[in-house]
Structures are given as structure tokens and as C-alpha cells.
Amino acid sequence: MTVDVVVCGAGPAGRALAHRCLARGLSVVVVDPAPRRRWTATYAAWMSELPGWLDAGVVAAKVDRPVAWGVRRHELPWMYAVLDTDALQQSLDIAGAQVISERAVEIEPGSAVLESGTVVSGARVIDARGLGRSPQRAEQTAYGVIVDAQRSAGLEPLFMDWRPDNGANRTATRSFLYAIPLGGGRMLLEETCLAGRPALDSGELRTRLLHRLRSRGIELGGDEPVERVRFSVEGARPGPDRFGAAGGFIHPATGYSVAAALTAADSIAAGASASPLSARAVHTLRAAGLRALLALPPGDTPVFFDAFFTLPPHRQQVYLSGRTDLRGTAATMTTLFAALPTRLRRTLATAVLPRRG
Numbered sequence: 001m002t003v004d005v006v007v008c009g010a011g012p013a014g015r016a017l018a019h020r021c022l023a024r025g026l027s028v029v030v031v032d033p034a035p036r037r038r039w040t041a042t043y044a045a046w047m048s049e050l051p052g053w054l055d056a057g058v059v060a061a062k063v064d065r066p067v068a069w070g071v072r073r074h075e076l077p078w079m080y081a082v083l084d085t086d087a088l089q090q091s092l093d094i095a096g097a098q099v100i101s102e103r104a105v106e107i108e109p110g111s112a113v114l115e116s117g118t119v120v121s122g123a124r125v126i127d128a129r130g131l132g133r134s135p136q137r138a139e140q141t142a143y144g145v146i147v148d149a150q151r152s153a154g155l156e157p158l159f160m161d162w163r164p165d166n167g168a169n170r171t172a173t174r175s176f177l178y179a180i181p182l183g184g185g186r187m188l189l190e191e192t193c194l195a196g197r198p199a200l201d202s203g204e205l206r207t208r209l210l211h212r213l214r215s216r217g218i219e220l221g222g223d224e225p226v227e228r229v230r231f232s233v234e235g236a237r238p239g240p241d242r243f244g245a246a247g248g249f250i251h252p253a254t255g256y257s258v259a260a261a262l263t264a265a266d267s268i269a270a271g272a273s274a275s276p277l278s279a280r281a282v283h284t285l286r287a288a289g290l291r292a293l294l295a296l297p298p299g300d301t302p303v304f305f306d307a308f309f310t311l312p313p314h315r316q317q318v319y320l321s322g323r324t325d326l327r328g329t330a331a332t333m334t335t336l337f338a339a340l341p342t343r344l345r346r347t348l349a350t351a352v353l354p355r356r357g
């Protein structure tokens with residue numbers, strides 16, 4: 001039997017795509033070794049990135065003008081949305097699909113070979129199997145605690161806070177505090193290593209988080225639920241039928257991909273390429289941006305983000321969200337480069353050259 005679309009991988013990207021294909025009346029097979037695995041990660045996005053078809057009930061909390069700290073305080077002129085993960089997973093309904101609980105071991109145009117040897121055929125076969133981990137790949141890591149309404153009272157939501165009050169050695173890789181409301185008065189307070197090769201480990205991030213919270217007068221009870229984050233931010237191979245993290249949708253400067261996948265799902269369901277030429281070119285520029293991030297001297301990281309958050313809002317926005325906007329992404333990178341202190345420009349100019357091997 002040949003169906004219209006075979007989607008391999010039922011994470012946020014694969015499930016969103018299967019859902020949009022079903023909404024178009026297409027026949028869909030979803031392949032995933034654990035298709036009913038409950039998602040537990042806290043997903044967030046810029047409100048403007050969420051597509052109109054998405055159920056408004058998946059937004060658990062909104063932050064108007066979230067704050068970022070480099071050396072200075074910046075109010076970002078956008079609305080930030082924190083998603084209700086359970087509601088998101090449920091709203092991406094795939095009840096009309098045939099679901100196969102298996103691994104796809106080989107994906108080719110027109111077919112996927114499963115671990116059992118079964119071959120599933122489809123007019124289109126999409127690889128949404130996510131990104132594997134490897135020591136060669138830069139990763140984002142984080143350690144967070146969820147505090148209740150009483151402990152979170154008065155805390156300001158923070159998109160990124162690079163202030164140095166987390167007890168880390170001044171020459172060590174920097175990490176920042178991410179503090180977002182989850183709805184119901186609860187907040188996630190998370191110490192985050194934006195990108196590292198290797199990234200900071202969970203133990204170090206926990207120590208830093210506790211130090212930082214203590215220095216801000218926030219005492220924990222010790223029984224708070226914990227979120228641990230670790231995922232690759234490089235190593236994807238963009239392609240017309242590779243979607244989500246597998247297709248290079250993760251932005252290495254934020255680690256975000258969920259909203260980009262939700263946004264693109266409809267057009268891909270309608271037959272568009274997951275990675276048009278413009279997206280591949282932006283992916284190459286973003287990879288250069290990642291090399292710059294990894295090369296930043298720790299003491300200069302807040303200076304770099306001050307320069308970024310001082311750019312005109314549309315320049316920032318296009319860099320954060322413009323997955324296919326080559327001209328805008330290049331213009332933001334050029335403008336940012338020109339705004340940096342000379343010593344940083346020299347370091348970053350060398351770093352952005354492609355890696356050998």
C-alpha cells in the first residue's frame with residue numbers, strides 16, 4: 001500500500017506535519033519507536049512565530065516585553081509565549097494516521113525501511129527523526145527548577161540574564177539564567193549553557209543556579225521538580241524531505257526549533273520543500289554564527305549580547321525567526337559585527353571561517 005505521506009519521527013515536528021497533512025485530507029503513516037511517549041520539555045517561542053491554525057489553548061503563559069541582560073538591561077519589544085506541552089501534544093491530533101511503533105532505519109525517496117524489515121511506501125517520505133548526540137556536535141544544556149507561586153512572587157521573567165552572580169569562575173564558559181512563567185503562578189528558573197562543545201554539565205549548572213538564586217535571595221525548598229536539558233544544536237543535514245531538528249530547523253543561537261516547525265508544517269503538507277535554497281543558505285550563516293558564539297571569550301559574552309539586543313528590533317527579529325530570510329540574516333550579522341568592539345571583531349572574524357574536517 002502506498003500512502004500520501006510517511007512521517008518518520010513523532011516529536012513536535014513530525015507530529016505537527018502529520019497533523020497538517022491529515023487536515024488536508026491526505027493519507028498518513030507515522031513511524032516512531034515510542035509514538036505515545038509523553039513530551040516533558042518546556043517549549044517556548046516568540047508569539048508572532050506561532051501559526052494561526054494552532055489551538056490558542058496551547059499557550060500556557062505570555063510575557064510581554066521579556067527582559068534580557070548582557071552588561072545592561074534590555075526590554076525586548078515582543079511577546080514571548082510559553083507553551084503547555086501536554087496541550088500542544090494533544091492538539092496536534094494524529095488520530096487519523098496509521099501509527100507504527102518501530103524505528104525507521106533507512107529513508108529513501110518513496111519508502112522507509114523499518115527495523116523489522118517492513119518497507120513502508122509513500123508518495124512522500126519525511127525524515128523527522130530529530131538529531132542524535134555526538135561529542136563532535138555542539139550542544140545546549142540547562143538545569144532548571146520549577147518553583148511554585150509563593151516562591152516565584154515578584155520574580156521578573158528573563159529571556160536571558162548573563163549577569164555574573166552565579167559563582168562561576170570568570171574564565172569559565174558562561175551560562176545565563178532563563179526565568180519564565182508556566183501558568184498557575186509557577187515559574188521555571190533555568191541555568192543554561194547556550195552552546196558548548198562540550199557544553200557545561202548538569203552538576204555545574206545546578207551549582208551555578210543555586211548560587212545565583214541564593215545571591216538573589218531566592219531560597220528553594222529542595223523538592224522542586226527539575227528540568228534537565230541536553231540536545232545537539234548542530235549536525236543536521238537540511239534537505240527537501242528532512243524536517244524539524246533533523247532538517248536543520250534548530251536555531252543554534254537559541255536552541256529553538258518548535259515554532260519554526262509548526263510554522264512550516266502547513267506549506268510542507270501542501271508539497272513545499274522543507275529546505276528551499278534560502279533556508280539552506282540561512283542555515284550556513286547560522287552555523288557561522290554558532291562558531292562565533294563558541295569562540296566568544298567568556299568575559300565578552302555579555303558584551304556580545306548587549307550589542308545584539310541594541311540592534312533595531314526588526315534586525316534582531318529577522319535573525320531569530322527568519323529561517324528563509326537570507327538577505328535579512330546576512331544584514332543583521334553584518335550590522336552586529338560592525339557594532340562590536342574591535343578586539344571581538346578580530347576574534348570572531350577568525351572563528352566564523354568554516355571548520356576543516
Ligand SMILES: Cc1cc2nc3c(=O)[nH]c(=O)nc-3n(C[C@H](O)[C@H](O)[C@H](O)COP(=O)(O)OP(=O)(O)OC[C@H]3O[C@@H](n4cnc5c(N)ncnc54)[C@H](O)[C@@H]3O)c2cc1C
Binds near residue numbers: 012034129130256
Ligand atoms: C528540555 C528541553 C527544552 C527545550 N525547550 C525548547 C523551547 O523552549 N523552544 C524550542 O523551540 N525548542 C526547545 N527545545 C529544543 C526542541 O525540543 C527540540 O529541538 C525539539 O524536540 C525538536 O523536535 P523534533 O520533532 O524535530 O525532534 P525530536 O523532538 O527529537 O523528535 C524526534 C522523534 O523521532 C523519533 N525517532 C528517533 N529515531 C527514530 C527512528 N529511527 N525512526 C522513527 N522515529 C524515530 C523519536 O522517538 C522522537 O519522537 C528544548 C529541548 C529540550 C530537551
